[in-house]
Amino acid sequence: MPRLTVSAIPAVSRTQGSQLGWLLLALAAMLALTPFHAFAADEAPKLDSGDTAWMLTSTALVLMMTIPGLALFYGGMVRKMNVLTIMMQSFAITCLVSVLWMIIGYSLVFSEGNAFIGGFGNLFLSGVAIDSVNDLAKTIPETVFLTFQMTFAIITPALITGAFADRMKFSALLWFTALWLIFVYAPVAHMVWGGGLMGEMGVLDFAGGTVVHINAGVAGLVAAIVLGKRAGYGKSAHAPHNLTLSIIGASLLWVGWFGFNAGSAAGATTNAGMAMLVTQIATAAAALAWVFAEWITRGKPSVLGIVSGAVAGLVAITPAAGFVDPMGSLIIGIVAGVICFIASTSVKNALGYDDSLDVWGVHGVGGIVGAVLTGVFAKAAIAGKDEPLGLLDGNAGQVLTQVYGVIITIVFTAIVTLILLKIIDWTIGLRVDEATERDGLDINLHGETVQ
Structure with missing residues (x-):
């Protein structure tokens, strides 16, 4: 191959060089005068592979919280003849909500609407493309964002099942889940996260203290009261049949909750790192607070107590996870552990309602504690804001x-949940018959038993 020498390059005359210089100068001037947005408007959103990887992981972690986490946690606490039923409920809700979220749920929460509910802009995921993004999470694909949010919509009604364990028809459960997702979960989630009323008010809820836990806790309490007490409640034993399952389930919930809270940062950010740290601290503190309170008042620290305390801590730190520092999380955990223990034992016994697996006592009360204390301990430095956030x-x-956010959630959820339960009861009936309840839901509703 011949070498290229300087003498081989065609010479450029002085006149040609001058013309070339003027041409380049004219092009530079045109670029300088052209508005930037004319180019920027056509640019695709800049996705971040690290953020996307973390959110894919977080989505899987949150799904794991329901199946198998919640299914095992609840499954170990019911009687043996109903264990398959409560686990079936978690699995069936996962399937039903996944489909409904695709059809209408995502649209009602995150499409443009009014102060109380979103619109139909994303019905059947219309407008969601392989490269589209949601404005709430601009560095990850919208497909990942909507699936992450789907897992929140799944676990919320699944939590409610613990309140009416041992006594609701499976057909009634399916109808209740579908209607509750559309008429309760979607409006509350939109009001907090979708640009609605509570978000505009400035209510802080990083990962679902109001949307998930107060929402589920209130609905669970209403359902427990409407269905009435379990047959023999207070007279015969309703002890957990296998706490080993509950420990495994609680452990999966704890691990999965890192996706729940740190994933709500919507990326692999410093905020996600702090959310993970405070989640760990609050959970451990609440578990210890519950078990020591139980030890002092009842003489023995129980396995059920320490796992219940851990869940109470996870619940309470959820609204605060992206706003508080480690010291704030420690206090939130301790307060939640003690108050949720009292609510699930002394208060529950005094008022006489049968919240089978303490959905109100742990999730409702824990969510309220966390939401209010978020207002005390939230810090602008943690959230990356310029204006002061919390009381301190x-x-x-x-x-x-x-x-105000707590009150709005409680009132709205209680009223609409009551209406839905009454409609279902008047049409197909809510509760199994006496013989089915006595002999067990597993064999009567599903034709199967645990050997």
């Missing part, structure tokens, strides 16, 4: 805003 940060009004 110099914004006393945030506590009142949090209380």
Whole structure:
């Protein structure tokens, strides 16, 4: 191959060089005067592979919280003749909500609507493309964002099943789940996260203290009261049949909760790292607080107590995870452990309602504790904000805003849940008959038993 020498390059005359210089200068001037947005408008969103990888992982972790986590946690706490039923409920809800979220749920939460509910802009995921993004998570594909949010919509009604364990028809459960997702979960989630009323008010809920836990806790309490007490409640034993399953389930919930809370940062960010840290601290503190309270009042620390305390801590730190520092999380965990223990034992016994697996006592009360204390301990430095966030940060009004958010959620959820339950009861009936309840739901509803 011949070498290229300087003498081989065609010479450029002085006149040609001058013309070339003027041409380049004209092109530079045209570029400088052209508005930037004319190019930017056509640019695709800049996705981040690290954020996307973390959110894919978080989505899988949150799904694991329901199946197998919650299914095992609840399955170990019911009587042996109903264990398959409660686990079936978690699995069936996962399937049903997944389909409904694709059809209408995502649209009602995140499409443009009004202060209370979203619209139909994303019905059947219309407008969701392989490269589209949601404005709430601009560095990950919208497909990942909507699936992550789907797992939240799945676990919320699944949590409610613990309140009416041992006594609801499977057909009634399916109808209740579908209607509750559309008429309760979607409006509350939109009001908090979708640009609705509570979000505009400034209510802080990082990962679902109101949307998931207060929402599920209130619905569970209403359902437990409407269905009435289990047959023989207070007279015969309703002891957990296998706490080994509950420990495994609680452990899966704890691990999965890192996806729940740290994943709500919507990326692999410093905020996600702090959310993970405070989740660990609050959970451990609440478990110890519950078990020591039980030890002092009842003489023995129980396995059921320590796992229940851990879940109470996970619940309470959920709304605060992206806003508080480690010291704030420690206090939130301790307070939640003690208060949820009292609510699930002394208060429950005094009022006489049969919340089978303490959905209200742990999730409802824990969610309220966490939501209110978020208003106390939230810090602008943690959340990356310029203005003070919580009471100790110099914004006393945030506590009142949090209380308003709690009240709105409780009132709305209680009223609509009651209406839905009554409609189902008047049409197909809510509760199994006496013989089915006595002999067990597993064999009567599903034709199977645990050997």
